[in-house]
Amino acid sequence: MKPKEILDQARKLIAEYSSGDPDKWWYANRYVFARLQLDERQTKTAVKRRLLDAGATCHVCATAFDSTRGVHLHRLDADRGYSEANCVLMHPECHQKHHAQHSREQLPGTCQALCVKESKRYEDKPFFYWWDISPNEAERLDRHEAVAFVQKDTGYRCVLPTPTLKLLLTPQRQTTRGAGNWGIKVLKNRPNQLAFEPGRGGEAWLFLPVVWATEEQPH
Numbered sequence: 001m002k003p004k005e006i007l008d009q010a011r012k013l014i015a016e017y018s019s020g021d022p023d024k025w026w027y028a029n030r031y032v033f034a035r036l037q038l039d040e041r042q043t044k045t046a047v048k049r050r051l052l053d054a055g056a057t058c059h060v061c062a063t064a065f066d067s068t069r070g071v072h073l074h075r076l077d078a079d080r081g082y083s084e085a086n087c088v089l090m091h092p093e094c095h096q097k098h099h100a101q102h103s104r105e106q107l108p109g110t111c112q113a114l115c116v117k118e119s120k121r122y123e124d125k126p127f128f129y130w131w132d133i134s135p136n137e138a139e140r141l142d143r144h145e146a147v148a149f150v151q152k153d154t155g156y157r158c159v160l161p162t163p164t165l166k167l168l169l170t171p172q173r174q175t176t177r178g179a180g181n182w183g184i185k186v187l188k189n190r191p192n193q194l195a196f197e198p199g200r201g202g203e204a205w206l207f208l209p210v211v212w213a214t215e216e217q218p219h
């Protein structure tokens with residue numbers, strides 16, 4: 001079976017399951033999508049772990065890693081998948097430098113690193129977590145395959161592919177903060193959704209169901 005046929009089968013099964021019910025379709029489609037995405041994250045984590053265990057140093061500066069946290073995994077050949085043979089490790093700062101130097105040769109999107117955004121926990125607000133994205137930052141997001149929204153206190157994270165996130169960062173949702181930052185929160189009554197602030201364009205809040213997981217294990 002070819003990958004396209006696998007996708008067609010999955011679509012067919014989801015359509016059968018939901019039999020025209022848009023809520024059921026949304027749930028099943030999101031469930032399969034999020035789980036497959038998580039599988040990929042776990043594959044990457046395992047490759048990273050094996051490279052670290054084998055004593056891999058930073059591909060850019062050749063220094064050993066002090067801590068395993070935040071170490072970036074980079075695929076040498078963007079057409080090939082995640083394996084020890086095709087991946088190297090880099091410090092986050094070295095990775096930035098690497099891409100700044102290679103940006104002319106490499107198309108945006110070939111960098112597989114995760115952009116990690118952390119939020120402390122707010123107790124006395126209507127929301128638990130709050131991440132701000134500035135317009136400058138939004139432009140640089142194309143260097144990353146995906147963005148991880150991390151809860152600093154629990155270590156739980158949800159990962160959004162950059163193209164999905166960028167679709168939601170519309171001019172209408174820009175707030176009056178900074179140079180027109182976008183606000184993304186976790187509201188207290190919607191713990192399993194990312195809440196996109198309405199912004200000065202006056203749109204409604206937008207909610208995106210997400211899966212919270214630690215870096216290693218699904219929640």
Ligand SMILES: [Zn+2]
Nearest residue numbers: 058061091094
């Ligand atoms: Zn380095």
